[in-house]
Amino acid sequence: MGDHSGYKWLTATQGRLMLAGCCLGLALVAPAQAADDQLAQATELFSSSLDDLLSVPVSGASKFDQPISEAPSSISVVTAETIKLFGYRTLADLLRAQRGFFVSNDRNYSYVGVRGFGRSGDYNSRLLVLVDGHRINESSYDSALMGEDFILDLDLVERVEIIRGPASSLYGNSAFFGVINVITRHGTGLRGMELAGSAGGFESYKGRISYGTRLDNDLALSVSGSYHDSAGDRSLYYPAFDDPATNNGVARNLDGERSNSLFATASWRDLTLQAAYANRRKDIPTASYGVDFNARPDFTNDRYAYVNLKYEHAFPADLWLQARLYYDYYDYYGEGIYSGVLNRDESTSNRVGTELQASKLLGGSHLLIAGAGFSYSSTSFTNYDQDPFSSYLDLRNNAVNWSAFLQDEYTILPELILNAGLRFDHYEQFGGQVNPRLALIYTPLAQSTIKLIYGEAFRAPNNYELYYTAAGLGLKANPNLKPETIRTYELIYEQRLFDNYRLTLSGFYNKISDMVSVVADPSDPTLDSFDNISSASVRGAEAELEAKWRSGFSGRISYSYQQAKDDQTGLRLVNSPQHSAKANLVLPLVGDQLLSGIELQYLGNRRTLAGNRAGDQLITNLTLFSQKWIKGLECSLSLYNLFDQRYDDPASSDHAMDSIRQDGFGWRFKAVYSF
């Protein structure tokens, strides 16, 4: 790093300041305490003029966010800057780099696993994803789409808070392994016009246009639209289909992806109105669900939209109120050819709901949060052959659920906080669910925090598991399905060292009960059904070290170990890695104008459904990011899987193959222009 203004002479005042600094330093004989030194410096600064304050060079590392250490969980925050420096294309890319997370892809969807749990074929229904506090897990499968099918262009994200651990005591359904809270750039972060374009490997293109403004009457508006198109890998070989009848195992031009999204927010004083829309179509080359190999069409299309109205106000006497009204729409349809006949699978869901949340500081040491919610959803599932027409499934279902929760953050002593929360959820289908969470946060020293957490969470069986019944497809519904539950015990230790290092150590035990699995119906073995028949235990430990140095260097390294076992068989769970490690490093190359982000991700081997192993993988990603050469322009070049590692992800029971080969080397060039 160098001073770009060249060899510059100090002004007399700056020289005096520095000399004063030196003298003060010299005056302190024994190893000086930085705090005292800092105070002395500050006092010296008070007598400077405003002009000088704006030109004196500042040193000292940036601190970590204090609020995170008081939260009843282990939280990681990923900022927009990090997203740019490491070239994350999707939310899945972002999560893949986080301690304890791993992502599998079957060339259709991205599945996020946490702490050794990520059963193949399960949707992302055990992670709750929020966008500005609004739940975006859809109502048909309770899944959150985290690839290019995510509701937002990642450029619109201000930051992502990854809240690990069961959080149903606050958020209800799906907050099983954690909550991913995506905070968007509306309001403060989107100003003026922004144009973005990118081109990448596999003929991928993406474009975005965004605009944000604040009018004189306090009305802030922001609007954005994106488009993405990728041809994917035009030629994919699958040994399971290597036969002259199935094109010798080669799927041609079936990896394409196309998506578009819209996002708009208007805020005026205490009101915020937000609307989002995303539509994605992905061709599938793996012939999943038993369709004819290399036949077209073979695709899924997911569409998600929502409108959310939020009111937030701070009342006298430390009372905060937040009210929400929302409408969510989701539709999915997929087509595939079965022995020459076109089949179409569809689901549509509409959800309307309201939430109320109040928080009050009581007696100076109790921060109470109370809330209630109500939602009504209507879902439909259809499945039919087009020609000759044959309907296998046509059902509609309505559901009502309501909830109430209470949380108290009790500051017993300045260094001891007790966080206790309880939530009651009532579902029409299976009655009530009560989920507690208890956390003790102890800060014996300013730089050390110990957290002891016990929490319970649930995953309600989704509408697909409850109602999808189609004899012609070999599936029978089980309306008696109960929610899956998880009990988590966790111990976390966070230590800040030397002001710019943070060490996090955690140990956890997860007991997952009443897991929903596919089982042959006892009365008719030709039919499969879902039932709460499994349970699993996961034990693990994680360690992470983060550092932020001056001049822009920063790094993060983490290792996680987990043992996830099926309680009935004693075997390691399918698609569960025992070890994983991540390393991220930001290296400034030319001041703050050219930076590089280097990322290494190691994932240990995982069992597949057939009992084989999907091997170890070590993936390296490199991004070069440049800014401030030309005003308003940011460019980046990202190289993914730099060393062209061959690696596979375990497949699900919907695939003929046991594991699916992932992409080799990929790249992306991106430019963003703001004016």
Place this chain on the structure above:
Amino acid sequence: MSHARGHICSCSFWLKLALLLFVLGHPGGVRAQTVTEYGVKAAFLYNAPKFIDWPAEALTSASFTIGVLGDDPFGTLLDQLAGRTIKGKKVVIRRLTSLERAAECQLLFIAASEQRRLQTVLGRLRELPVLTVSDIDGFAFAGGMLELTMDRNRLTFIANNRQAKRQGLKISSQMLKLAREIVE
């Protein structure tokens, strides 16, 4: 102990040598130049009011109160100001967890911990002749008066003059000239 990484900015050769010798000769490894981010921001809070006019009714009390809302990032730095005077009044530092006492402050620094509730906080302060200062990214655009930012290790600020005028405060042109950006 603070570990400032070793880069010393460009300066005359002799000063560099003096610093080098000083650094090498000191077992504790105290760096000569430890002007920290919050040190310079604290000094800014002390200095800025000289260039700003409050409406008469806001300065009736005997003290000039600087409030910090949220998790205080200054540590003990701001306390060094207690006892000094701003606008001829004794400086009082107050740490607020809520907006209840905000009206008693002439200057309110909003900490990064309040970022999520920024709109609501600014909404509550809208009617008050309080100078709002923060280092939250986008603060000025959202309606705050002075946004402090670090640009290549130097302190800069964005002034929302429109909002200041609306709330009865007048920022002198002398200060506005030094602003990196003015929201009008």
